[in-house]
Amino acid sequence: MSHLLRAFPAFLRVSIQAMLQYRGEILLWCMWGIVNPTVLYVMWSAATRGAPDGKIAGLDQNGFAVYYFFLLIVGHLTAAWDVYNMSYLVRKGQLSPLLLRPILPMWESLSSNLAYKITTLMFAAPMWLVFILITQPSFQTQWWQAGLGMIALLLGAALNYMLCYTVALVAFWTTKLDAVGEIYFGLGMLLGGRMAPVDALPPYLQIASEFLPFKWMFAFPVEVLAGMRDDVHAVTRGLLIQAAWVMLVVLVFRISWHLAVKRYSAVSG
Amino acid sequence: MAQIEVEHLGKTFKVPEREAGLVASIGSLFRRKYRDVRAVDDINFTVEAGEIVGFLGPNGAGKTTTLKMLSGLLHPTAGEARVLGHTPWKREADYLRRISMLMGQRSQLQWDLPAVDSFYMHGAVYDIPKADYQQTLDELVELLAIGPVLKKQVRTLSLGERMKCEICASLLHRPAVLFLDEPTIGVDVEMQARIRSFIGQYNRKHGATIILTSHYMADVTALCKRIIVIDQGQLLFDGSLPALSEKMAPFKVIKIDLDAKCDDYPFAEIGEVISCDDRKVELKVPKAEAAAATAKLLTDLSVLDLTIEDPPIEDVIKQVFGGRAQRDDAETTETAGASA
Numbered sequence: 001m002s003h004l005l006r007a008f009p010a011f012l013r014v015s016i017q018a019m020l021q022y023r024g025e026i027l028l029w030c031m032w033g034i035v036n037p038t039v040l041y042v043m044w045s046a047a048t049r050g051a052p053d054g055k056i057a058g059l060d061q062n063g064f065a066v067y068y069f070f071l072l073i074v075g076h077l078t079a080a081w082d083v084y085n086m087s088y089l090v091r092k093g094q095l096s097p098l099l100l101r102p103i104l105p106m107w108e109s110l111s112s113n114l115a116y117k118i119t120t121l122m123f124a125a126p127m128w129l130v131f132i133l134i135t136q137p138s139f140q141t142q143w144w145q146a147g148l149g150m151i152a153l154l155l156g157a158a159l160n161y162m163l164c165y166t167v168a169l170v171a172f173w174t175t176k177l178d179a180v181g182e183i184y185f186g187l188g189m190l191l192g193g194r195m196a197p198v199d200a201l202p203p204y205l206q207i208a209s210e211f212l213p214f215k216w217m218f219a220f221p222v223e224v225l226a227g228m229r230d231d232v233h234a235v236t237r238g239l240l241i242q243a244a245w246v247m248l249v250v251l252v253f254r255i256s257w258h259l260a261v262k263r264y265s266a267v268s269g
Numbered sequence: 270m271a272q273i274e275v276e277h278l279g280k281t282f283k284v285p286e287r288e289a290g291l292v293a294s295i296g297s298l299f300r301r302k303y304r305d306v307r308a309v310d311d312i313n314f315t316v317e318a319g320e321i322v323g324f325l326g327p328n329g330a331g332k333t334t335t336l337k338m339l340s341g342l343l344h345p346t347a348g349e350a351r352v353l354g355h356t357p358w359k360r361e362a363d364y365l366r367r368i369s370m371l372m373g374q375r376s377q378l379q380w381d382l383p384a385v386d387s388f389y390m391h392g393a394v395y396d397i398p399k400a401d402y403q404q405t406l407d408e409l410v411e412l413l414a415i416g417p418v419l420k421k422q423v424r425t426l427s428l429g430e431r432m433k434c435e436i437c438a439s440l441l442h443r444p445a446v447l448f449l450d451e452p453t454i455g456v457d458v459e460m461q462a463r464i465r466s467f468i469g470q471y472n473r474k475h476g477a478t479i480i481l482t483s484h485y486m487a488d489v490t491a492l493c494k495r496i497i498v499i500d501q502g503q504l505l506f507d508g509s510l511p512a513l514s515e516k517m518a519p520f521k522v523i524k525i526d527l528d529a530k531c532d533d534y535p536f537a538e539i540g541e542v543i544s545c546d547d548r549k550v551e552l553k554v555p556k557a558e559a560a561a562a563t564a565k566l567l568t569d570l571s572v573l574d575l576t577i578e579d580p581p582i583e584d585v586i587k588q589v590f591g592g593r594a595q596r597d598d599a600e601t602t603e604t605a606g607a608s609a
Contacts (some may be wrong), residue, residue, distance in 0.1 A: 011393075018379055100377075
C-alpha cells in the first residue's frame, strides 16, 4: 500500500504533464462535454413550453436548466473511457510493458483519468459559468443535499470508472471492443438520465434503471445535487446502493483481471 | 546456482484460420476454424547466475514467446519454469521488481514527455529509494551517454537515442535478470556497438543474468559465451559458440595465400570456392575431407600461408535455418504432389 501511495502521485504528476502538452485538445474535449447536455437542455426546455402545465416529469424550464447544469458537472467528473483505450492497448501490444511493472496497470489509467479531469477544469469551469449566465437557473439545493450530493458524485465516478475498466477487460478475449463501448455509452445515456431525466422514461425503463448501475453513476448524483430528492432516508439508501455497486464491481474486476491476464496472448508483440 | 530453470515448457496458441476472399469471410462469421500452433514445444534449459545466453532462431521460432513466459506476460500451456525462485506467470510484485524485459519494438517511455519524467515515474513504480535512484540514474546516464537527450521529448528522439533511454528505464531498478528481445533492432552499426558494450559492462558490474535475442550475430558473438538455438518451438542446440560450429556446420573454411597466381588450378574440385582474389583463395570443404584437401593443396601449390577455420557463425546459423527452410519446401512439395 505504501508503494502505491508513492507510485500513484508520480503517475498523476506525469499524466498531468502529458495532458498539458496538448492545450488545444483539452479545449476540444471540454467543448465535446458541454455540447451534448446543452443540446438536450434546449430540446427539453422547448418541450416544456408545449406541455399542459409547463412541466415534463415534474420539471419545468428552470428545473431542466438546473438538472442539465449539474449533469454538465457530473458528466465531466464521472467520465471514463477505458473501454476504448484497453482495446487499443491490447490490439497494438502496448499492454505488455504495463504488465511487466509490479503494479496494476489500472492505477496508471486512473491517474490519466484524474489528470484529464483536473487539467480540463480550467476550461470546463468557465463554460459551466456561461451555461448559468445563459439559462439563469434558480437553485433550490439545500446544504445537506449539496454535501450528500458530493458523496454521491464521488461514488458515481468510482462506479463508472471501475465498471468501464472491468467491461474493458473483454478486450482480452475479443481484441476489438468498439461495439461494446458504444453499447456501454448508449446504456449510460438512456438509463443514466443523460438523454432525459429517469422520471421522464417509460415505466419499464425506469424499473430497468433501478436495477442497473447507470442511474447510480449519473442520474442519482444529479438529482441529489439539483435538490430533486428531499427525503434524506431515500438519499442515504441511494448512497448505500451506490456503495454496494462499487463493491460488487471491484469484486468482479478482481476475478476478471485474474482470468484476463491468464488469457492474454500479447498480441503483436 | 541456476537462476532460470525451464522444464518441458510449452505454449500452444489457438489461431483462427480462413481462406482468402469475401465468401470465406462471410463463412467465418458462422463457422470459425482454428488451428493449434505450437510456438514453444517442450524445451528445457537452465541459466546460471551472471550468465549471458544468446537465444537464436529464425522469425517465428518461439524465442519471444519463451521470453514472454519467463517474464510472466504469458501463461504456458505445458511445463514449468522458475526464475529467481518464482513462477513467472504468477506475476508476484516481488518477482516483477527483480526482472526487466526490454522489447526493441515496444516503448515503456511516455511519448509526449522528456525521458527524465518517465525515469522519475519508473523510480516510484519500482519503489526505488531516492538516493539509490539518483545514483543509478547518474551512472546509467553517464554510461549510456544520454545526458544531452534527457530533457528532449521522447517522440523527437532518434531511434538509437530512444533505445538507449529504454535501456536506462529498464535498468533503473537494477534487475537481477534481464530479458533483452532485439535490443539493437533498427539502430545503426555504431549505436549497436555502444549498446552491446554497455550490456556487457552492466553484466560484469552487477552480475546480472541476461537472455538476449537478436538477429544481429555481432550482438551474440560479442556478448554470449553460450547459445541456445530454437526452431519451430524446439530446442536444437544448447552450448558454446565453437561447439555450435562444431555440431551444426559440417564444413571448414580453408584460406590460402599463394606465392603466385594459379587461375587454372581446379579449386572447385577440392571444395566450394568462396572467393578467389588474386593470390588469396577461400574454400569451403566438408569437415571429413579438410585434412586431405589441405595436404593436396600444399603438395600441388606454392603456399605462403594456410589456415583452417570454422565458418563464421552467421554462415552456420544460415546453414541451420536454410536447411530447415529447404526441408520445409521439400515437404510442402511432397504433400502437394501427394494431394494432386
